[in-house]
Amino acid sequence: MTYTIKNDLKINTNFLNFVNEEILPGLNIGPDDFWKNFSDVVQELAPINKNLIKKRESIQKQIDEWHLANKNKIFNKNEYKNFLKSISYIVDEKEDFNINTLNVDEEIALIAGPQLVVPVDNARYALNAANARWGSLYDALYGTDVISGEKGGSYNPDRGGKVISYVRQFLDQSLPLDNCSWEKIDKIVIDDNEVQFFFGKNKKQLKNKNQFIGYNGEKSNPKSILFKNNNLHIDIIVDPNNIIGKNDKANISDVVIESALSTIIDNEDSVAAVDADDKIKCYRNWLGLMKGNLVHEMKKGGKKFIRKLNSDREYTGKEGPKLKLHGRALMLNRNVGHLMTNPTVILKDGSEIPEGILDAFISTLCALHDFKNKNNSRTGSFYIVKPKMHGPEEVAFTNNLFEKVEDALKIKRYSIKVGIMDEERRTTVNLKECIRQVKDRIVFINTGFLDRTGDEMHTSFEAGSMIFKGEMKKSTWLNSYENWNVDIGLSCGFSGKAQIGKGMWAMPDKMKDMMEQKIGHLKSGANCAWVPSPTAATLHAMHYHKINVFEEQKKIKTRAKTKLDNLLEIPKSDRPNWSVEDINRELENNAQGILGYVVRWIDQGVGCSKVPDVNNVGLMEDRATLRISSQHIANWLHHDVCNKEQVMEVMKKMAKIVDNQNKNDPNYKKMSEDFDNSIAFSAACDLVFKGRIQPSGYTEPLLHQKRLEKKISS
Secondary structure, eight states: OOEEEETTEEEEHHHHHHIIIIISTTTTOOHHHHHHHHHHHHHHHHHHHHHHHHHHHHHHHHHHHHHHHTTTSOOOHHHHHHHHHHTTSSOOOOOOOOOOOOSOOHHHHTOOEEEEEEETTOHHHHHHHHGGGEEEHHHHHHTSTTSOSOOOSSOOHHHHHHHHHHHHHHHHHHSOBTTBOGGGOOEEEEETTEEEEEETTEEEOBSSGGGEEEEEEETTEEEEEEEEETTEEEEEEEOTTSTTGGGSTTOEEEEEEEOOSEEEEESSTTOOOOSHHHHHHHHHHHHHHHHTOOEEEEEETTEEEEEEOOOOEEEEETTSSEEEEOOSOEEEEEOOOSSOEEEEEEOTTSOEEEHHHHHHHHHHHHHHHHHHHOSSOSSSOEEEEEOOOOHHHHHHHHHHHHHHHHHHTTOOTTOEEEEEEEOSHHHHTTHHHHHHHTTTTEEEEEEOHHHHHHHHHHHTGGGOOBOOGGGGGGSHHHHHHHHHHHHHHHHTTOTTTSEEEEOOOOOTTOHHHHHHHTHHHHHTTOSEEEESSHHHHHHHHHHHHHOOHHHHHHHHTTSOOOOHHHHTOOOBOOOSSOOHHHHHHHHHHHHHHHHHHHHHHHHHOOSSEEEEOTTSOEEEEOHHHHHHHHHHHHHHHHTTSSOHHHHHHHHHHHHHHHHHHTTTOTTOOOSTTOGGGOHHHHHHHHHHHTGGGSGGGOSHHHHHHHHHHHHHHO
């Protein structure tokens, strides 16, 4: 890489040119001013960032020493809690307060619905996610296992009939008619600013006439009719010439619903960005989304076409005036955390720039284009989701960083909004005080089972061997953690102002199971929950028509608050009846997930993959899933549940299985052909055998090192 020296910084020349030639034009910010302000902030904050990471290490060392010193004693929860307070792992909880965040878009504050997460480095995925604001219920149901039976190669009328019946039942629940079912309707018209439904000579109306919002086409022959339920829109498409519509007695050809209200464009766990070229690719896609001009050329069915951002949707309002609805999901940007550095910029002391500082500056700089064109936020806000923060002090640092960026770019204070990912144990136990540090800019908290479990295991590494990974979801700490997050958010006034989120559905091919289980997120008080695809967003959106989350939140506010003691219940096991077969089965499950993910990360730079598990069920894997699996094996090695030879044998066995699962990928390179020289295999092994000494159990340092090694050798 070539560098250009500017204001005591060595800046990758390609990156410097990218900022100067692609981002800055049109912003009324001169390159000299930008780089001067950038340099000043970086040189001031980088040492603070480094000290925060050192403090993490110091606290972890003290916790390890406490567990070792008390190894042969009966565990005393009060002594443990007092110890954590004595080292400032748990801080004092202060007086109650409510968040003060202003200028929040309605998709975050007022509407409950699905949230997509998508890697920023893949333009096609990013465009698909942004465009997933609206989705066809007919397509989502026809193409998934929610509807039983075979899909077949061509249109199957029998399956289509099941889809239509399913959707009619959904409409009966969401838009009920007065003493009639949608199944009976054979004509829909607009008359006297009301929607009228006919079956034969009988005329019916909506039970709640206010649900009718607008339409397209002629009143006597509308092309679409727009409704609203629980703040979400439903668009009934009428087309007698369509293959579906002509065989439907009401000529309904589709039902299109608001789906992904928001999407997190991710620079972190789902991305493999290790150098300046990678970062430029990520930022360039984000810039295109903020300018509204990102395009991607693709092929489908032998034809080339250009994918771009959808336009807004226009209707005639029921009272006459035109009505415009946003055509895209509200986009948030997940920056990286505080740990990692990146060689894109080299500091005066020769160290790399903290990547989180780089992300904050450049993602915000790109978002300034949206401040002008309102392509994304209509309130002049930019939303950064900040992961992997440990406690209030690190959240305060993020607030300080955002203030410095706002001042450097001359934008209004609190224009940058923040989402706290509650996925580290020190943040969980201090969540209220973490929120306090950003009470004027916070818009989001959520839970993340996998990263949070990874940190749970690493923090208590010396406490003993961990329970089986599958048992974690039934453990005391996890259930308490999920409730605690909602309790704290509601007590701080999030309802109607900010999002309380729940985690990802990781099985994109198991939509029937998702429809049965994920409604639980709404019942738990979450006004957004993560989904892995636009199709999943459309299906999950149906849940938000069934349940009014804000009413659920009112009920939850009256319950007793979750106890801190339950959060501190360590998920260790006494190993009373573990057989060798059970241990090996768990090792194989973990190893297969590690290898299936790492091989694509290292060899192909793919940060998020649908990886078949040991039962060939596709699971969405990212660094969070990698963290829990690698820490689990590392913990078992450390406590002699298994040994190195046993684990290596399992790793090689599962590598062959992963190789076979990827046999149809022309870009795939087998690990098992040469274990000794496979960088991907060595990376997977290092994550396990060196897992004990990784900072907080994170996988990024080893992955970045091995990916750079692979890029140099290729």
